[in-house]
Amino acid sequence: MxxxxxxxxxxxxxxxxxxxxxxxxASSKYGIGDDAAVLEYPxxxxxxxxxxxxxxGVHFDxxxxxxxxxxxKAAVVNFSDIYAMNGxxxxxxxxxxxxxxxxxxxxxxxxxxxxxxxQQYNVDIVGGDTTSSLTGLAISITCIGEGEKGKVVYRNGAxxxxxxxxxxxxxxxxxxxxxxxxxxxxxxxxxxxxxDFSGKEYxxxxxxxxxxxxxxxxxxxxxxxxxxxxIDISDGLSSELKHICKQSNVGCRVYEEHxxxxxxxxxxxxxFNMNLSTCALNGGEDYELLFTVxxxxxxxxxxxxxxxxxxxxxxxxxxxxxVSRDGQEFELKAQGWNPIAEDEK
Amino acid sequence: MxxxxxxxxxxxxxxxxxxxxxxxxASSKYGIGDDAAVLEYPxxxxxxxxxxxxxxGVHFDxxxxxxxxxxxKAAVVNFSDIYAMNGxxxxxxxxxxxxxxxxxxxxxxxxxxxxxxxQQYNVDIVGGDTTSSLTGLAISITCIGEGEKGKVVYRNGAxxxxxxxxxxxxxxxxxxxxxxxxxxxxxxxxxxxxxDFSGKEYxxxxxxxxxxxxxxxxxxxxxxxxxxxxIDISDGLSSELKHICKQSNVGCRVYEEHxxxxxxxxxxxxxFNMNLSTCALNGGEDYELLFTVxxxxxxxxxxxxxxxxxxxxxxxxxxxxxVSRDGQEFELKAQGWNPIAEDEK
Numbered sequence: 286m287x288x289x290x291x292x293x294x295x296x297x298x299x300x301x302x303x304x305x306x307x308x309x310x311a312s313s314k315y316g317i318g319d320d321a322a323v324l325e326y327p328x329x330x331x332x333x334x335x336x337x338x339x340x341x342g343v344h345f346d347x348x349x350x351x352x353x354x355x356x357x358k359a360a361v362v363n364f365s366d367i368y369a370m371n372g373x374x375x376x377x378x379x380x381x382x383x384x385x386x387x388x389x390x391x392x393x394x395x396x397x398x399x400x401x402x403x404q405q406y407n408v409d410i411v412g413g414d415t416t417s418s419l420t421g422l423a424i425s426i427t428c429i430g431e432g433e434k435g436k437v438v439y440r441n442g443a444x445x446x447x448x449x450x451x452x453x454x455x456x457x458x459x460x461x462x463x464x465x466x467x468x469x470x471x472x473x474x475x476x477x478x479x480x481d482f483s484g485k486e487y488x489x490x491x492x493x494x495x496x497x498x499x500x501x502x503x504x505x506x507x508x509x510x511x512x513x514x515x516i517d518i519s520d521g522l523s524s525e526l527k528h529i530c531k532q533s534n535v536g537c538r539v540y541e542e543h544x545x546x547x548x549x550x551x552x553x554x555x556x557f558n559m560n561l562s563t564c565a566l567n568g569g570e571d572y573e574l575l576f577t578v579x580x581x582x583x584x585x586x587x588x589x590x591x592x593x594x595x596x597x598x599x600x601x602x603x604x605x606x607x608v609s610r611d612g613q614e615f616e617l618k619a620q621g622w623n624p625i626a627e628d629e630k
Numbered sequence: 631m632x633x634x635x636x637x638x639x640x641x642x643x644x645x646x647x648x649x650x651x652x653x654x655x656a657s658s659k660y661g662i663g664d665d666a667a668v669l670e671y672p673x674x675x676x677x678x679x680x681x682x683x684x685x686x687g688v689h690f691d692x693x694x695x696x697x698x699x700x701x702x703k704a705a706v707v708n709f710s711d712i713y714a715m716n717g718x719x720x721x722x723x724x725x726x727x728x729x730x731x732x733x734x735x736x737x738x739x740x741x742x743x744x745x746x747x748x749q750q751y752n753v754d755i756v757g758g759d760t761t762s763s764l765t766g767l768a769i770s771i772t773c774i775g776e777g778e779k780g781k782v783v784y785r786n787g788a789x790x791x792x793x794x795x796x797x798x799x800x801x802x803x804x805x806x807x808x809x810x811x812x813x814x815x816x817x818x819x820x821x822x823x824x825x826d827f828s829g830k831e832y833x834x835x836x837x838x839x840x841x842x843x844x845x846x847x848x849x850x851x852x853x854x855x856x857x858x859x860x861i862d863i864s865d866g867l868s869s870e871l872k873h874i875c876k877q878s879n880v881g882c883r884v885y886e887e888h889x890x891x892x893x894x895x896x897x898x899x900x901x902f903n904m905n906l907s908t909c910a911l912n913g914g915e916d917y918e919l920l921f922t923v924x925x926x927x928x929x930x931x932x933x934x935x936x937x938x939x940x941x942x943x944x945x946x947x948x949x950x951x952x953v954s955r956d957g958q959e960f961e962l963k964a965q966g967w968n969p970i971a972e973d974e975k
Contacts, residue, residue, distance in 0.1 A: 318785070319715065319861075320711040320712070320715050320785070320860075320861060321678040321680035321712055321714070321715045321773075321775070322678070323676050323677070323777070323782055324676065324677040324679060325677070326671055328671075331659065331669065331670055332668070332669040332677060332774075333666040333667070333668060333669075334669060334721070334772070335665060335667070335757065336723045336757060336759055336770070336772055337725070337759050338725035338726070338727050338768065340727045340761060340762070340764070341764075342763075343762050343763060343764065344761070367665075369666070370666045370668070372666070378679060378681045380683035380770055381683070412679060412680065412681060413681060414682050416683055416684075416685060416688060417685070418688060418768075419686075420765050420766075423685065423727065423763075423768050423770075425683050425725055427679070427681055427772040429677075429679060429774075430666070434670075437668055439664050440663070440664050440665070515665075516665060532663065532664075
């Protein structure tokens, strides 16, 4: 079944997509349906705002990304930015531009994914814009959240001797992407063959349905730890480490052997004949949290499940270095995913 | 001079465009450079959030819209949404997706327009996203503003017997667009001829460099008037009136003879052989304010410069009607600009 979007028009489509949206957070006072959403934040909170613009063909490929997954991911990556400030996401606005290729049912799928993510993370959809595009799909999501005054964590607070911590494991989302790209090429033109992804589910899940690390933020709060700096890993560990070091005016030493990597990621890297550490350092789209804590917190963080100590902060003149398994030291290079440089291909 | 964007990369371009941006509003605590912007709003304020997504070829045509004007307009239309809530815009985030066609200098032009608008309206640029697109330019701006608690004005508060007011004049931006489209066709392929727009400057200005009605919001506040409902006119007077009536569950009677129209708009409509009232009712992009006030404010609003009374609110069963110059009554139809229906052409 395919309903043309033009048969509903802009307001009809918006009504259809948003008709039973309810506001659940106390700070969401008025949502969709006016010139602006109205929010009410108490004075002891900081208001956090983050935004992302995703373009078809650059950030996602609809030949293998289901629209519902795309919606989920588009929302979650914005939540991740708010958690990376030690905050809690509360509202999003969703703007979509769509070409004639898309039907009302397609947009319902996309919205179902966005709404599922909002439900999982207790976030309200409070507004947006729906319009047309000449080619492809564009998704712009802005996320608004809150942080406790004095407990918001920036990129610029890392201090010499701080410990560097990372949540979860790295490189799996990148491997999932490689896998999907390979199958896309193999299966081109043959729609009847279903690719066999068994044993690689984790990689696909990390690529297609990433989660934001709400749990880590909650654990840190429960342990009464406020990181000195934090960032989420969207462009790759190297790139994010360099952001923290540059903005904090410090250096870092990271140990290759401590970088957390899942077994499936290692198997795939082998299969693809890729350097595993390069994938983990530069793969991107992990949406894990990278943060620093004072060395006095060593006992607490080293016991936390899902958090790994990967190195420590140094004086700025020591630069950013990676210590390999055999003890050699390399300068850390940010070769993370760069949509604008990609353009050059 | 043309500098390729790929030569700077994403972070280089962002640095270049935002390097000397300063935050001026007390509520802007931390701007560009982290995972999220950090804002601090006092408890007596409501936080207003509005967002727009503009796509090349749908919302703007770069054959006759200079990039600086485009940037200015993209920012101002978002401010207009915040004023339409009886609020004040304070921050914006700016997301851009650009194809290889655009150079660093192009983006500097676009940003110069955005920054000029921010300067004129005292708004801070606090964040955004810069990425690539396969075709064309996409601009997504989210505006955050503040309203006094209890004085935010929605679309849903109009009451039977309220007066309907509109600021400025209508239809000029639409006429400006017709004029530009005509010259584009006439001049196709002939770059040496400069079109003669003398005597039509007002129409072009309304289309290319619209302003948001900050002054009207200030005047209303000074006169101690809180409208019962308000909306900005982006899709045409008819469409916006219908929004107010639907959401307030009322009807309206609007008088054709009272709809404010500039002399140049009238001349152009004549030249194009178009119905003048249709242009004023459905043209769109006026960015004027449409609002209702209790009849008790009649004395005050009828004396305000730049505000015209165009009719009154009725019981819902009377519907939305337009009374023509010869006293006939017509049902008001929303034929406003609809980017999604346009797609069907």
